[in-house]
Amino acid sequence: MLDVWLRERAAHWPESTLLHRARIVNRFLDFLVQEGMIVSNPVANLRAEYHAKSDKAILRALLAPDADPALESLRRFPPFGSVLGNLMRDHIALMQARGYRYQTQARWFWRFDRFLQAHPELAGEPVSVMLQHWAAARPTANHAAECERLARALSNAQHHLDPDTRPRRPDPRPAQQVARQWRRPHIYSPEEVRRLLDIARTYPSPRAPLRPVSLYTMLVLAYCAGLRLGEVARLNLADVDLQAGTITIRETKFFKSRILPLADSALSALREHLEARRKAKAPQSPDSGLFWHDQGNARYTSHAIAGCLVDILRRAGMKPAKGKTGPRIHDLRHSFVVNRILEWYRSGINPQDKLPFLATYLGHSDIHSTLVYITVTKELLQEANERFRAFGAHCLLASEGVQP
Numbered sequence: 001m002l003d004v005w006l007r008e009r010a011a012h013w014p015e016s017t018l019l020h021r022a023r024i025v026n027r028f029l030d031f032l033v034q035e036g037m038i039v040s041n042p043v044a045n046l047r048a049e050y051h052a053k054s055d056k057a058i059l060r061a062l063l064a065p066d067a068d069p070a071l072e073s074l075r076r077f078p079p080f081g082s083v084l085g086n087l088m089r090d091h092i093a094l095m096q097a098r099g100y101r102y103q104t105q106a107r108w109f110w111r112f113d114r115f116l117q118a119h120p121e122l123a124g125e126p127v128s129v130m131l132q133h134w135a136a137a138r139p140t141a142n143h144a145a146e147c148e149r150l151a152r153a154l155s156n157a158q159h160h161l162d163p164d165t166r167p168r169r170p171d172p173r174p175a176q177q178v179a180r181q182w183r184r185p186h187i188y189s190p191e192e193v194r195r196l197l198d199i200a201r202t203y204p205s206p207r208a209p210l211r212p213v214s215l216y217t218m219l220v221l222a223y224c225a226g227l228r229l230g231e232v233a234r235l236n237l238a239d240v241d242l243q244a245g246t247i248t249i250r251e252t253k254f255f256k257s258r259i260l261p262l263a264d265s266a267l268s269a270l271r272e273h274l275e276a277r278r279k280a281k282a283p284q285s286p287d288s289g290l291f292w293h294d295q296g297n298a299r300y301t302s303h304a305i306a307g308c309l310v311d312i313l314r315r316a317g318m319k320p321a322k323g324k325t326g327p328r329i330h331d332l333r334h335s336f337v338v339n340r341i342l343e344w345y346r347s348g349i350n351p352q353d354k355l356p357f358l359a360t361y362l363g364h365s366d367i368h369s370t371l372v373y374i375t376v377t378k379e380l381l382q383e384a385n386e387r388f389r390a391f392g393a394h395c396l397l398a399s400e401g402v403q404p
Contacts, residue, residue, distance in 0.1 A: 238286035
């Protein structure tokens, strides 16, 4: 029935319109399955059969003149179907049972598993040979570093299975090569932040009138509180306490939850957002998303937030129309750290004494993670030099060197 409907409507609607309405039908079919009115959703069945990446890909294949070859072209390898699949799957389950998230490592395993399934001739080779072929598949520094981390994770998996197996000795060279290519963070100036906020305020969104104030508040929290995009996306209404002037960040990176006091400007932006959210008749239950949109009556995902905020960067002329060059949204978190340290210097506070507090505010497990965010700018270097001049310059004499 779905196939007949698609082909009939294809004669009257453009593909983009038909695809949009087919996705609405697909969501309705999911609802019917949840309510027990039908046994299964045929789109979901096809996606499971072909291990397709998305429902949209299945619908696009069904719209093709010859659907069977189009569907076959979507077929992906089943997860962990290679000769090492069971070893990798069991190791992931073991590490997650021990309390580790192990999500990044699972993605390494998954990519390596797909490579092995695409090259069945490697099935009888030693693991070291498999890894050599995988490393040669993409001649980039990042891939070489991932291959080294994958090799160590596979070695640990084999060691857990057979304790007599010696763990692999780490090779620091691939990670060092990546570090040499590390891109210096962009520290936003107050003028640049104001420009971004002004563009967010006037962001064109006729179909979602709540979006401009939402994007404005997201930028305020990213800059004034140093929040990660994932933390912004996971905020609930219950996490905001305007009376205490705090927000609660729950179970994020490093398994840490924290309560953050906010500046008056950030609290003002939150009050405005909550009022606009109420007028838009958004859900008011404590567990509903703080940043809500009416498209599907759901919260913004971190991916959607990143897309909107990057578009704001491009509208501000700070980032090219395509590519990954230019300032990043995560650089707002770097800017938060640098500006905080600058304020401490200007207030006569020793920043080194405050680093543990800053690490806690950012949700880091120790100050070593926080040190990564300290970018030496001209202003920061000037303040540090002034601090040295005030407290240590009297110990130096140009002619005699340092006095004891």
